[in-house]
Amino acid sequence: MSWSRRSREDADTSAEGARPERVVDTGTFRELMSGFPSGVAVVTTVDDDGAPRGMTCTSLCSVGLRPPSLLVCLDDRSGTLSAVVSRAAFAVNLLHTRGRRAADLFGAPGPGRFADVDWEPVGPHGLPRLVSDAHATAACRVVRTMPGGDHTVVLGAVEQVIAAREPRPLLYGRRRYAQWPAS
Template sequence: MAEIDPVHFRQTLGRLPTGVTIVTSTDDRGEPIGVACNSFTSVSLDPPLVLACAAKGSSTWPAIRARAAFTVNVLDRHGEWLCRRFAAKGADRFAGVRWTPSPTGPELDGALAWISCTTEVEHEAGDHVIVVARVVGLSQSGLAGPPLVFHRGRYGSFFQPVIRPVPGLTG
């Protein structure tokens, strides 16, 4: 079997749009921590399980792992700046970011939804760790906008025009 070129691999899989989330928790001092994550999906309804992938080289994931609880913040279309902030190394990720404490981790203002999780199991997979977590709480914001997505190396969102019948026009 031929070896897969990493650039070609990334370009090909980049054709599949992914949602953009921020995984948050607190460290052993109670300080907020978080990391951008676009490898997130539901796994099971019964029991309610989700999956997130963390880079083995992440400086944040070990602290989240130690806590074994985290909040997944689902970003809306205006959340690109948050994603970039939480993806940056060495940045003060929470500087100027409004958030509310929760038992599993900070809930970022402006998110579309918050998913509270506890870690069930981790599996090593190449240069990442696959984290399967139990959902222990769910909440949605009052925001009605579209989610932030990542596709072909760029951020974007879905646009769904509202189609209304034109008065007096019949088909």
């Protein structure tokens, strides 16, 4: 599959200029996807200097079972993406309802994100696990990356899962956070 690279906002021709492409405007697309709620993850890794990196991510989905694999879509401007590609490994921290503060912290630019959360390194790469905010952490090896417009699709094979006792995932949809209902 090859996806043409497009300018960031509403281009109506392909990057090559060869043939016009018909696409909806970004507002329509955002509205569409806001009606598709998801869980909330913080994707973490370690950069070339050994520093932890991480960002909030809702573009996460399961891909297949053999091997167990998932994908995340990360903005091409993201420092976390560069570190993920360089390390060829990342962790997906699935937030629980009390992880809302971490979602905000890792979802906006700012230094010292890791100074404000409880985390520990896991696996051979020392990938950051958000101990207090995640109900599960999956350590992944990067299998492949693929351009996806202004984002990069990162396919990861899941090598380790650490699950904690907190059954209620944090949710995001219609541009706001929500809680999984108590059973």
